[in-house]
Amino acid sequence: MIYTFINKRLYLIEVLSLNNILLVTMSLDIGGAETHFIELACALKRRGYNVVCASRGGSYVSVLEAADIKHYRVPLTSKHPSSLLEAYRTLEKIAADEKIDIVHAHARIPAFICHFLCKKKNIVFVTTAHGAYFTGTGLKYVTRWGQKTLAVSEDIKKYLLDNYKLSENDITVTINGINSERFAPGDADESVYEELGVPRGGKNIVYLGRINFDSGEYAFKLARLAPKILEREPDANIVIIGAGDRLDELSGEAEAINAALPRKAVFLTGARTDIDRLLRMASLVVAVSRAALEAMSCEKRVLLASDFGYMGLYDDTIKEACINNNFTCRGFEKPSDDVFLRDVLTALSEDAAVSAPILSAGRAFVKERYSIERMTDDAVNVYEKVKGRSYGKKYDFLILGYYGFNNSGDDALLDAVIQNLLSIQPGLSLCVLSNMSMKLRKEENIDFFDRFNIISVIRTLRRSETLIYGGGNLIQDVTSTKSLIYYVSVLFCAQMIGAKTMLYSNGVGPVNKSFNRYIVKKIVNNVDVITLRESISHRFLNEIGVTKPDIYETADITLTIDLPAPERIDAILSRENIPANERFICVSVRGWKNNPPAFEADLARALDTIYAARGLRTLFIPFHEPYDREISKRVASLMKTDAFIVSGRYNAQDIIGVISRSELVLGMRLHSLIFGTAAGVRLCGIVYDEKVRGFLDSVHVSDFVNIEDATFVSLSDALSVALDRPMTAALKESYAHLKEKALLNSRYAIELLERKNY
Numbered sequence: 001m002i003y004t005f006i007n008k009r010l011y012l013i014e015v016l017s018l019n020n021i022l023l024v025t026m027s028l029d030i031g032g033a034e035t036h037f038i039e040l041a042c043a044l045k046r047r048g049y050n051v052v053c054a055s056r057g058g059s060y061v062s063v064l065e066a067a068d069i070k071h072y073r074v075p076l077t078s079k080h081p082s083s084l085l086e087a088y089r090t091l092e093k094i095a096a097d098e099k100i101d102i103v104h105a106h107a108r109i110p111a112f113i114c115h116f117l118c119k120k121k122n123i124v125f126v127t128t129a130h131g132a133y134f135t136g137t138g139l140k141y142v143t144r145w146g147q148k149t150l151a152v153s154e155d156i157k158k159y160l161l162d163n164y165k166l167s168e169n170d171i172t173v174t175i176n177g178i179n180s181e182r183f184a185p186g187d188a189d190e191s192v193y194e195e196l197g198v199p200r201g202g203k204n205i206v207y208l209g210r211i212n213f214d215s216g217e218y219a220f221k222l223a224r225l226a227p228k229i230l231e232r233e234p235d236a237n238i239v240i241i242g243a244g245d246r247l248d249e250l251s252g253e254a255e256a257i258n259a260a261l262p263r264k265a266v267f268l269t270g271a272r273t274d275i276d277r278l279l280r281m282a283s284l285v286v287a288v289s290r291a292a293l294e295a296m297s298c299e300k301r302v303l304l305a306s307d308f309g310y311m312g313l314y315d316d317t318i319k320e321a322c323i324n325n326n327f328t329c330r331g332f333e334k335p336s337d338d339v340f341l342r343d344v345l346t347a348l349s350e351d352a353a354v355s356a357p358i359l360s361a362g363r364a365f366v367k368e369r370y371s372i373e374r375m376t377d378d379a380v381n382v383y384e385k386v387k388g389r390s391y392g393k394k395y396d397f398l399i400l401g402y403y404g405f406n407n408s409g410d411d412a413l414l415d416a417v418i419q420n421l422l423s424i425q426p427g428l429s430l431c432v433l434s435n436m437s438m439k440l441r442k443e444e445n446i447d448f449f450d451r452f453n454i455i456s457v458i459r460t461l462r463r464s465e466t467l468i469y470g471g472g473n474l475i476q477d478v479t480s481t482k483s484l485i486y487y488v489s490v491l492f493c494a495q496m497i498g499a500k501t502m503l504y505s506n507g508v509g510p511v512n513k514s515f516n517r518y519i520v521k522k523i524v525n526n527v528d529v530i531t532l533r534e535s536i537s538h539r540f541l542n543e544i545g546v547t548k549p550d551i552y553e554t555a556d557i558t559l560t561i562d563l564p565a566p567e568r569i570d571a572i573l574s575r576e577n578i579p580a581n582e583r584f585i586c587v588s589v590r591g592w593k594n595n596p597p598a599f600e601a602d603l604a605r606a607l608d609t610i611y612a613a614r615g616l617r618t619l620f621i622p623f624h625e626p627y628d629r630e631i632s633k634r635v636a637s638l639m640k641t642d643a644f645i646v647s648g649r650y651n652a653q654d655i656i657g658v659i660s661r662s663e664l665v666l667g668m669r670l671h672s673l674i675f676g677t678a679a680g681v682r683l684c685g686i687v688y689d690e691k692v693r694g695f696l697d698s699v700h701v702s703d704f705v706n707i708e709d710a711t712f713v714s715l716s717d718a719l720s721v722a723l724d725r726p727m728t729a730a731l732k733e734s735y736a737h738l739k740e741k742a743l744l745n746s747r748y749a750i751e752l753l754e755r756k757n758y
Helices: 002-016 032-046 061-066 081-097 108-121 154-163 190-196 217-224 226-232 247-260 275-279 289-297 316-325 337-349 352-369 372-386 408-424 436-440 454-462 481-497 514-524 535-544 566-575 599-614 627-638 652-660 670-679 690-698 712-724 729-754
Strands: 020-024 050-055 070-073 102-105 124-129 148-151 171-173 203-208 236-241 266-270 284-287 301-306 309-313 395-400 430-434 446-450 464-475 500-508 529-532 550-553 584-588 617-620 664-667 682-687 704-706
Touching (some): 020 032, 020 081, 020 108, 032 050, 032 061, 050 081, 081 108, 102 372, 108 124, 124 154, 148 372, 171 372, 203 217, 203 275, 217 226, 217 247, 217 301, 217 337, 226 236, 226 247, 236 275, 247 266, 275 289, 284 337, 289 301, 301 352, 316 352, 395 408, 395 481, 408 430, 408 464, 408 670, 454 481, 464 481, 514 535, 529 535, 529 729, 584 599, 584 627, 584 670, 599 617, 599 712, 617 627, 670 729, 682 712, 690 704, 704 712
Parallel strands (some): 020 102, 050 070, 102 124, 203 236, 203 284, 395 464, 430 446, 500 529, 584 617, 584 664, 682 704
Antiparallel strands (some): 301 309
C-alpha cells in the first residue's frame, strides 16, 4: 500500500510539471520584442526550467548561448508555403526531441505554425502579443492565438478583444521586464567613443529602434534635422542604433548630411547587443517601448516618438498614458518637425536641477513596475493556469448539478464548487450546465448554458477538459429513472468525447431497479475520480460493483461556506421584520410521499408547545421554491402562535447567517442541517432519506425523528431534548473536521485537471 501511495504521488509530481518550454519567435535581431524574448528565456532558465529557443537567428543568439540555452535555427520570417512547411517540420522534430511540454510563440508567423503543431501533438500553447498586427486582406482570420495570451499593455489587450474572438479570461496583461542592474546609471565606457568615432564631451542624442519601412521615421528625422540641431548645440552628436530594411537608405542620407556639415555628427552603429554601454553616453534618448524603459532605467532623459505617434519628453504627467500604451505612443498625434526639434533642443539645454528629479523618479518607476521578475511571474502564472488543459479546450471544468431549479441547497453547492476551485486556481475557466433560469446569473469568467439543450451540452463537453458533477444526490432513481438516465447519459457522452470525469462531493444511490443498477455500474466505473459526501454512498457503490475509479470519502462542499458579516445578518433580519431581540428556531420542512397524514398538524402543535414552554418563535426557511413555501404556509396556518416565513431569496451564505442567530435547526432538508452545522447551532433532524441520517451520524447528532414515526409527541420530545442539550465542543470539532475534508474535493479536482491523458 505504501509503495502504491508513493508511486501515485511521484506520478502526480511528474505530470504536474511543465519543465520543457519551447520559446519561438521570428528572429533575434535588435528590437524590443526580441529583448523581451531573451530576458524571459534567461529568467526561466534561472528558475530551473529547461528552455529551448527557436528563431531564424540574429544578434541575440550569442546571449542565449552564453546562458547555456539551446537555440535552433528555423525559417520563421517567410510566409511562403515551402518555408512554412519546413518550419513546421523542424519545430515538430524539436518538440519531439526535446520532449516539449509547452510552446510559447512571440510573433504572428511562429504563432500560426505553432497552432497547428500544438493542436496535432496536444501540446500546451501560449502566445504573447507585442503589438497590434495589421488585420486587413484576411490576415485577421489566419492569425492564431494560444490557449492563453499575454498582452504587453492594456491597449494591446483591448486590440485583442476588439479584433479577435478571445475571452477576457484568456488574456493576461504583462510588462516588458527591464534588467535594472544591467541598465543602471554610470559613466560611458571610454572605449565606446573610440569604437564609434564619436567625439568626447559632446551632447549625444541616441536613437534606439528598428530602421524599417513601418518604423524608424524619427531616425530619419534626427539625421535630417542635424544641421538645425548643430546651429543651437554645436557639440551635439546623433547616434542611431538599430538595423532593418532601410538601414542602407539611412546610411546614404547620413553620409550626405555629414559631408555638408563642418564635421561628422551623425553616427550609425547598426545592430548592437551592448545597448547598456551605448545608452550611458546619451544626453537624450529618442525611443519607445522597451528601449525607452531601458533608457529611463539608466537615468536618461527620454523623448517618446515613434511611427505610431508622439508623446514628447517623458515625465510623471504622462506616466499613466504611457503605461496604457506600453510607451509606444499609440493613439497620440504626430507633431510637426518644428515641435520635435523644439523638444530635442529643450532636453539638451535643460538645467540639471530640472532634469535630476525626473531621471531618478523614472528609474525608480521602472524598477518598481517593470522588473524581469514580474514579467517572468506573469508568464509562469499563465503556464500554471493552462497546464494540463488539452489544446483546443476552452473550459477547465464543465460543472453539472441540479442547478437553477429554485433549490437553495443545490444552488449553494454550485456557489461552493466555484468558490473552492477558484480559491486554488483563480484563473480557471468554468462553465455551468443549469436550468434556463440560471442563465440570467452573471459572473465574471463563468459561462452558463441550458442543461436541456442537447447541442449546448455536446458543444460544451467537446470544449471542456473535465466534467464534474458538483455536489448533490444525482445518481439515483428515487426521484425518477428519467433523471438518472439524464445524468448517466451526460457522463457517457463526456467519456466518449474524451473529457475527464468526476463525481464531486456527491451522494450516490439508492438505485433500486436492476437495469438502472447495471447502467450505473458500467458508466460510473469509467469515471476518473469520485469524492463522496458520506460513507453510505461508498457502501452502495461497493455493493453494485463500482471499484475502478479513485474513490475518496470527503464531506459536503457547502460546509466550506463561511458566515457573512454581522451587519449583513442584521440587515436580512430587519428586512424580514424579525425583531433584533427575538429568540427563534429555524425549521425546514418539505412535502414527501411518506409524510404521515397528520404530520403538518402534529408539527404545528409541537412548534406551539416549544413557544409556550421556551418562548422560541418559529422561522420557516423554504429551501425549494415554491414547494417548501407551500407546506411551510400550511403548517404556520395551523399554529396558534405567529410564525415567520423567510420571504426573500438569499444565497447560501446569507441563509447560514440567519440560522446562526437561531437556537436550533429542525431540519428535514439535508442542507438545512448542513447549514446549521456551519452556523454552529443545535440540530434536530426529520429523517425522510438515509442521506439525512448519514449526515447526522457524521456530526454525532442523535436527536432526530424518522418521518414514519413523526407525531406530536415524538417531535415535541426530540425538540425538547435537543434544546436541553448543552452546546459542546464536539459539534464544533466535527464541523472543523468535515470542513477540512470538504476542502479536499477541489484539490482532487485540480489534480485530475492537471493529470495528463495517455
